[in-house]
Amino acid sequence: MKIVDAKVIVTCPGRNFVTLKITTDQGIYGIGDATLNGREKAVVSYLEDYLVPALIGRDPHQIEDIWQFFYRGAYWRRGPVGMTALAAIDVALWDIKAKMANMPLYQLLGGKSRERILTYTHANGKDLDSTLDAVRKAKEKGYQAIRVQCGIPGIEKTYGVAKSEKSYEPADSDLPSTEVWSTEKYLNFIPEVFAAVRKEFGRDIHLLHDVHHRLTPIEAARLGKDLEPFHLFWMEDAVPAENQESFKLIRQHTTTPLAVGEVFNSIHDCRELIQNQLIDYIRTTIVHAGGISHVRRIADFASLFNVRTGFHGATDLSPVCMGAALHFDYWVPNFGIQEHMAHSTQMDEVFPHAYQFERGFFTPGEAPGHGVDIDEKLAAKYPYKRASLPVNRLEDGTLWHW
Numbered sequence: 001m002k003i004v005d006a007k008v009i010v011t012c013p014g015r016n017f018v019t020l021k022i023t024t025d026q027g028i029y030g031i032g033d034a035t036l037n038g039r040e041k042a043v044v045s046y047l048e049d050y051l052v053p054a055l056i057g058r059d060p061h062q063i064e065d066i067w068q069f070f071y072r073g074a075y076w077r078r079g080p081v082g083m084t085a086l087a088a089i090d091v092a093l094w095d096i097k098a099k100m101a102n103m104p105l106y107q108l109l110g111g112k113s114r115e116r117i118l119t120y121t122h123a124n125g126k127d128l129d130s131t132l133d134a135v136r137k138a139k140e141k142g143y144q145a146i147r148v149q150c151g152i153p154g155i156e157k158t159y160g161v162a163k164s165e166k167s168y169e170p171a172d173s174d175l176p177s178t179e180v181w182s183t184e185k186y187l188n189f190i191p192e193v194f195a196a197v198r199k200e201f202g203r204d205i206h207l208l209h210d211v212h213h214r215l216t217p218i219e220a221a222r223l224g225k226d227l228e229p230f231h232l233f234w235m236e237d238a239v240p241a242e243n244q245e246s247f248k249l250i251r252q253h254t255t256t257p258l259a260v261g262e263v264f265n266s267i268h269d270c271r272e273l274i275q276n277q278l279i280d281y282i283r284t285t286i287v288h289a290g291g292i293s294h295v296r297r298i299a300d301f302a303s304l305f306n307v308r309t310g311f312h313g314a315t316d317l318s319p320v321c322m323g324a325a326l327h328f329d330y331w332v333p334n335f336g337i338q339e340h341m342a343h344s345t346q347m348d349e350v351f352p353h354a355y356q357f358e359r360g361f362f363t364p365g366e367a368p369g370h371g372v373d374i375d376e377k378l379a380a381k382y383p384y385k386r387a388s389l390p391v392n393r394l395e396d397g398t399l400w401h402w
Helices: 040-055 063-073 080-100 105-109 128-140 183-201 217-230 246-253 267-275 292-303 319-331 345-350
Strands: 003-011 017-024 029-033 117-125 145-150 178-181 206-210 234-236 258-260 356-358 361-363 391-394
Touching (some): 063 292, 080 292, 080 319, 105 319, 292 319
Parallel strands (some): 178 391
Antiparallel strands (some): 117 361, 356 361
16 A cells, blocks of 8 residues: 555635645545644644655555654754644554554554543633623533633733634734733732632532743742632743743642643653643643654653643634544543533534534544544635734733643
8 A cells, every 4th residue: 555645625614724644555544633823824834845755655554654754854943833733644554554454443453441421512602791691501501611711800801702703713814913921910810810709619620721931930839829728720831931841930839730832842851740740731732743653652751750631622723633632542541631612513514523512522443544624625615814822912012831
């Protein structure tokens, strides 16, 4: 068996997605997600100009050898662009292998470790009352775990909170827009939000919160300590994670569980965090960390140190990545939770899929492969439209972490 074609498909059914489709000489094809939010065309170029030409003629069964060829052979290892491109190849090849075996992907990974996959949704509100309403609606849909984000008094726009009634999409303009941030206002208000949520809904739901890399280590330690009475499932991305030592200071001051990793792209980004048990959940995604082959290594390593998976699952990942992630979730022994930010009807039409959601839980489906396809004719109706993530400035104008 040989690879005879590999093409990159770019579509924008409400937001941009990049998909790689690999076809064999037996007519079997597999697809992989190659979406890098706000930098989509960089991955397109990397695939089309460098990786796809070297794929043609290779045996698609040799997933590991192909992975090593593109990882080691590039010389310039790691990085979000390269690892996202490599992930698309890897997932497409796993899709082909599972289709050849006539099995759902999770069976090739070792079979299921659970009957259903716990997921969390987002409850966002511009103020406290609308946030409580959003939590209530999420509970009514059956979610047992809910990420809570609330507008901060005195700050015009807050991460996670939509400008209107539409679903929140952070990449909201052609070129980067500017948002304003105040750490002091945020730290003073957020504990009040979780106190109100616990008072209204009790302790029978898991609550999560995303800081989005905006604090210093000592500020994150303060927030974690302030949130301890409300027993969060996790506090996510408390600080920028380039300096893994930062988490030592946070750990010294709080027992609030910590999650990090959606911007990571290799095991080396999180090795010290995991090995020193400075985090509780690793959120590195299949699409940005080299695919199933590499994320499996991260998960196996994490299992040695009581760290569980908690995959990023916002709409900047296509349904192709969600499908692959759910098969991984079904199998991985040290599973924690799966994020779920629902795709739109348009997106689901472009990417028909076998996975199903019911009352707060997912199942990946039993279709051979990862169970997600792409309608190329429909995809062609939605051309690429550049969209950029915002930047953040403090109230005095200093550029800050977004």
